Amino acid sequence: xxxxxxxxxxxxxxxxxxxxxxxxxxxxxxxxxxxxxxxxxxxxxxxxxxxxxxxxxxxxxxxxxxxxxxxxxxxxxxxxxxxxxxxxxxxxxxxxxxxxxxxxxxxxxxxxxxxxxxxxxxxxxxxxxxxxxxxxxxxxxxxxxxxxxxxxxxxxxxxxxxxxxxxxxxxxxxxxxxxxxxxxxxxxxxxxxxxxxxxxxxxxxxxxxxxxxxxxxxxxxxxxxxxxxxxxxxxxxxxxxxxxxxxxxxxxxxxxxxxxxxxxxxxxxxxxxxxxxxxxxxxxxxxxxxxx
Amino acid sequence: xxxxxxxxxxxxxxxxxxxxxxxxxxxxxxxxxxxxxxxxxxxxxxxxxxxxxxxxxxxxxxxxxxxxxxxxxxxxxxxxxxxxxxxxxxxxxxxxxxxxxxxxxxxxxxxxxxxxxxxxxxxxxxxxxxxxxxxxxxxxxxxxxxxxxxxxxxxxxxxxxxxxxxxxxxxxxxxxxxxxxxxxxxxxxxxxxxxxxxxxxxxxxxxxxxxxxxxxxxxxxxxxxxxxxxxxxxxxxxxxxxxxxxxxxxxxxxxxxxxxxxxxxxxxxxxxxxxxxxxxxxxxxxxxxxxxxxxxxxxxxxxxxxxxxxxxxxxxxxxxxxxxxxxxxxxxxxxxxxxxxxxxxxxxxxxxxxxxxxxxxxxxxxxxxxxxxxxxxxxxxxxxxxxxxxxxxxxxxxxx
Numbered sequence: 001x002x003x004x005x006x007x008x009x010x011x012x013x014x015x016x017x018x019x020x021x022x023x024x025x026x027x028x029x030x031x032x033x034x035x036x037x038x039x040x041x042x043x044x045x046x047x048x049x050x051x052x053x054x055x056x057x058x059x060x061x062x063x064x065x066x067x068x069x070x071x072x073x074x075x076x077x078x079x080x081x082x083x084x085x086x087x088x089x090x091x092x093x094x095x096x097x098x099x100x101x102x103x104x105x106x107x108x109x110x111x112x113x114x115x116x117x118x119x120x121x122x123x124x125x126x127x128x129x130x131x132x133x134x135x136x137x138x139x140x141x142x143x144x145x146x147x148x149x150x151x152x153x154x155x156x157x158x159x160x161x162x163x164x165x166x167x168x169x170x171x172x173x174x175x176x177x178x179x180x181x182x183x184x185x186x187x188x189x190x191x192x193x194x195x196x197x198x199x200x201x202x203x204x205x206x207x208x209x210x211x212x213x214x215x216x217x218x219x220x221x222x223x224x225x226x227x228x229x230x231x232x233x234x235x236x237x238x239x240x241x242x243x244x245x246x247x248x249x250x251x252x253x254x255x256x257x258x259x260x261x262x263x264x265x266x267x268x269x270x271x272x273x274x275x276x277x278x279x280x281x282x283x284x285x286x287x288x289x290x291x292x
Numbered sequence: 293x294x295x296x297x298x299x300x301x302x303x304x305x306x307x308x309x310x311x312x313x314x315x316x317x318x319x320x321x322x323x324x325x326x327x328x329x330x331x332x333x334x335x336x337x338x339x340x341x342x343x344x345x346x347x348x349x350x351x352x353x354x355x356x357x358x359x360x361x362x363x364x365x366x367x368x369x370x371x372x373x374x375x376x377x378x379x380x381x382x383x384x385x386x387x388x389x390x391x392x393x394x395x396x397x398x399x400x401x402x403x404x405x406x407x408x409x410x411x412x413x414x415x416x417x418x419x420x421x422x423x424x425x426x427x428x429x430x431x432x433x434x435x436x437x438x439x440x441x442x443x444x445x446x447x448x449x450x451x452x453x454x455x456x457x458x459x460x461x462x463x464x465x466x467x468x469x470x471x472x473x474x475x476x477x478x479x480x481x482x483x484x485x486x487x488x489x490x491x492x493x494x495x496x497x498x499x500x501x502x503x504x505x506x507x508x509x510x511x512x513x514x515x516x517x518x519x520x521x522x523x524x525x526x527x528x529x530x531x532x533x534x535x536x537x538x539x540x541x542x543x544x545x546x547x548x549x550x551x552x553x554x555x556x557x558x559x560x561x562x563x564x565x566x567x568x569x570x571x572x573x574x575x576x577x578x579x580x581x582x583x584x585x586x587x588x589x590x591x592x593x594x595x596x597x598x599x600x601x602x603x604x605x606x607x608x609x610x611x612x613x614x615x616x617x618x619x620x621x622x623x624x625x626x627x628x629x630x631x632x633x634x635x636x637x638x639x640x641x642x643x644x645x646x647x648x649x650x651x652x653x654x655x656x657x658x659x660x661x662x663x664x665x666x667x668x669x670x671x672x673x674x675x676x677x678x679x680x681x682x683x684x685x686x687x688x689x690x691x692x
Contacts, residue, residue, distance in 0.1 A: 169376050172343075172374070173380070175344075175366060177366075177371075177439070177443075179366060187395075
């Protein structure tokens, strides 16, 4: 009995310690915009300041370079949604074809997809840069959207889904019922792929939203920056982080609370996408199709 | 509606497996043809070739007047019921049944009329707005049938449609499908592993084995006059008893010597199997259906032959009693017998067969429920020699 209690206690302690370790920074970040720059250092790290401070931090952030922050968020939404839309249009049919089609070269394409999938994105930045340069696309919106429209992980997810979750008899039934290959995909395979569409949408959107290196390399105009590059730019021009830019005759009202708010706001769209796609990920779409 | 014909149809898969070998089979317009055989005999492949879901390696398949080898499934105007039902899970029952009609762009009113008619026939009206996952197994099966009948196709193809239902429901659906088919008069090819379905549903039965057609005939003919040991052993439950025996001529009569027993054949039997005389002095395989055996104590007719044996197991089924008993004889073990035992998945019996048979063979008799036989009893079993079957042990063919 005693040993059991001791075990329970030890487990609880370990869980609490880890929870605190991971939750503390998030909590700090959420509370930071409620405090003034000074209070952030002097008051307790987990104290709540006031909503007034949040509003003030937002005014400062929004005023920065004539609403530049809003521009970055809008840019990121455009880049991410465009690349994700192209990704979905390509990877779901590609995964379907690779999983259920019979054509020469299928294995080679599948292997190549896997190889590209495990290759770190940063490794490809230089060749992609050269390619974009050759196509005179450097500095254009397309230079950010196009390279990320091919999402091998999405192809792989769709492939796995079709290879394991769609009974081939279902597609045979559609063919016998009068569907050609396109209609079989459009009327049966695609509607049944909702869970994987949601999954690909989520992963593609998040990876596009967090994409930093490529836009950092190919974009020069700060008006075109996505939020990731923008935030690093903001950090670099903040006196409290980079004293070299401090003062300079121009008043930049960007301090730690403003930065905390900027970071926090940048996470919100990803959180929303997660909540939306998570609902569609719920299993059971295929229930009743075939006898298990 | 149309006839369906296989002419020299062969299917060889990529790995070299010959799934269907030179199949010749003509299914006449409106006929209910059952393809039956153990798993891996090629029956499903044959069906899928008619549907266009499997390419034909050589030969020709015709539906009506037209060779359909190169037509895609959608152009063949056939409807198929799959073993797993293959209902579209994202569509309601109504939309599942209407799917093929919508693809063919029939007028809405016509689609509604046909779907409602099918739902009425199949008792699906209350479920039209439900999704397949909300239905029971039997209801799903009926939706799959509905999807086939609204099409009014040239032919129905059914791939073990009842194998996922429980035993009671299967009996009912068996009758329902048979009735529906004869009402609609649509040519039907029905694939099954279950010989009871084959016997009860088919106008004719085609027994297949390892890609080859063994026999095509009416269920009664296949049961009474199997062309070879495989068909004899596959059709009938419990299976036909197979024993090693020898033919001997004594005076004017032919006798079958099985173990210590001698069975004298009557004139009628010899007349029905004229070739048997040429086997004088040679081994044959003797086939005895369980119902040709009866507890001798219940048989008044003294003319019947009697086999002495020992009861090993008694299974009371109600209307009759299955008695497993051993006699002094040897079980016939041929490739056919081995394959049949393997197909049933009876490992213990297979082991006994492969490891060599002793001097005693176990038979199954279907006795009247009045039998007083108990396990361990020494019994006498009456045998009706007119219903015996004789096979050549080398070719496996029936001796007639």
